[in-house]
Amino acid sequence: MPRAVREQQILDAAVRVFGRRGYRAASMEEIAELAGVSKPLVYLYLHSKEDLFTACLRREAAALKAAVRAGAGDAEPDGPVERGLWSVLMAFFTHTTGNPDGWALLHRQARTHGEPFAAEVATLRAELTDHVTSLITRASTGPLTPRAATALSHALVGAAESLADWANTTPATTPEEAARTLLHLTHPALSSPLARQR
Amino acid sequence: MPRAVREQQILDAAVRVFGRRGYRAASMEEIAELAGVSKPLVYLYLHSKEDLFTACLRREAAALKAAVRAGAGDAEPDGPVERGLWSVLMAFFTHTTGNPDGWALLHRQARTHGEPFAAEVATLRAELTDHVTSLITRASTGPLTPRAATALSHALVGAAESLADWANTTPATTPEEAARTLLHLTHPALSSPLARQR
Amino acid sequence: MPRAVREQQILDAAVRVFGRRGYRAASMEEIAELAGVSKPLVYLYLHSKEDLFTACLRREAAALKAAVRAGAGDAEPDGPVERGLWSVLMAFFTHTTGNPDGWALLHRQARTHGEPFAAEVATLRAELTDHVTSLITRASTGPLTPRAATALSHALVGAAESLADWANTTPATTPEEAARTLLHLTHPALSSPLARQR
Amino acid sequence: MPRAVREQQILDAAVRVFGRRGYRAASMEEIAELAGVSKPLVYLYLHSKEDLFTACLRREAAALKAAVRAGAGDAEPDGPVERGLWSVLMAFFTHTTGNPDGWALLHRQARTHGEPFAAEVATLRAELTDHVTSLITRASTGPLTPRAATALSHALVGAAESLADWANTTPATTPEEAARTLLHLTHPALSSPLARQR
DNA sequence: GATGAATGAGGTTTCATTCAT
């Protein structure tokens, strides 16, 4: 079996085990077993536990970004802001719902376990909040100080993350519902008199 | 030195170490050292690593709940809903800001490390979201289905958590700013036409 | 059992195993077993394989130096040079013969295995050759360039090392015989016309 | 490329790696890489790590012996003993200086690593000391008991080894200097009254 | 009540070695 395929199998297993157990509690043994290969092979291809975790992180971050970008591309660029927002949110929740282990890895594990990884995922989150900051600045009907926009985007990203978790742990929850809820929260805030005041 | 005092010293140390390192990476050795006692004493008083972690969780959860309850009590019960919300948010952010290790323990560590603890903290979170659900149901100017209220409260709790993290890691951020941001997000959503539709 | 005693037991075992197997081939398991303790205890007291090896080296080097110094002290300081030399050689060979594993460690293993240790033992050997250099410079009846003295002392130290090995591996060989042989080699060289030429 | 050539390439690499790292620390991987061939080929030609090491040993021992023999052959057989000794020493030091890895392999590595190899190199050393024993017995101006001759030859071989190491690690040292030093040591000892006594 | 001494179990990592192609 060619190397590239085996590598993906190993990464699949690693994302799952890391996502569920956490970095420290995950054992290379379990990952290898789940991947159906021997431990030395994991080391041959991915060098160390740290490298393996980083590789998982990068793959999942790239996948999430690609999914969101694809979602953004689906909406026509000149349409109303709300439609664009909707597409992005749907893409996000669809991806996190369909890939719960990857999402747990990015959202929960990577931020929890010390420095080698926090930076990796902080970049992703910064990209996200920056993007949201610029979105809401454009969408706001009233003036919004940069600081307030930053704070607001942190709140919104947190809300999205929480909804993603909720959708992943509550039965019969659809990406649509999560997206609708977040839109419900976002839209009026941006056009409210309160927003205009600041 | 009486036992109760020693126990609190140990819990203080444990909250700090668990909060920074995570459950697995934290060592009983380090906790005992930081608490200034010997390892066997830790075991005598708190039985096992798992028990110790659970004890930390319970203490921090109780402290957070007490702080929020006290905040809610400060506002006169018959005043406007907004004032009550403001008091609660201020109490919440003031507590998390003043006790970052405890907050990290509850928000990040407890949820990342497998089953023994997730349940413990899920209870806390459920109490919180239930409380928020009833708050927003009462505050909403339009009808709100229970399901929508639940979803919304998950989003809001996530936003609060994210803001608490943001306040803890960004210099010159005050509890007021976090509370204001969240209120900014909450208030218009509850009185907007969108909310009324549902 | 007190810590200091256990430490010596472990060092005894380690000197023996390292001396016979070499650094890499020696296993902490075997050392612990021979010392009659568990592996973790070895690590608790001596921290790592490298540290353990270094501790062995230092102990054996100190013992050898002490033995030689004591031998040198036995001869009256104003007596003939030959008597002093004889005492030192006897002390040296008596020590190496009585402590073959320690000698193997210093002479063979430490110099063979890379940088962390080579320096440690190079110091010892440098002390030795320097000492010998000054000895033969004083003892020589004719002039001796410093360079020639250095070369000569390297040859003599090598001869001593080889004789120590020979005495350790050949039955019925006494320290006296080794010392006599080396003296036989040294003495005439220092007073010969050849030496005088240089 | 014919097998014999490939084999020599592998042995070259192995001598270098074994000589520098030691038997245990050397990895078949590194040897194969340095030789520019794949690992399975190394196994196909040389069967195992142990066999490979032994093959290196034998090749280097043969080379050293051949060099010394050639040196001995250069001197006219009926000339003075000193000239013969000089030729042999020059040949020895020239070879060890020109082939430091091979020398390290024979002198340091082979003797440090346990039984399979010690015997191999002990034979070489025995041949050497026997040769030296007969040389000095013939060269001695006085009577020399066989036992004393043996002891003396061990000392001389050790001196030679030490000088070879010294020449290999000290800059600006020539084979001539090493040979001269050893001769300086040997010659007077053989004709001194002390030697005559025994 | 408190601790110095000790260990069983398990984790990451490496390496010599072998097939199937």
Next chain:
DNA sequence: CATGAATGAAACCTCATTCAT
């Protein structure tokens, strides 16, 4: 003839946990 793919075995090291004092 040559190699990419793969592994069994064993090494170093750590940690939660327990006695005897």
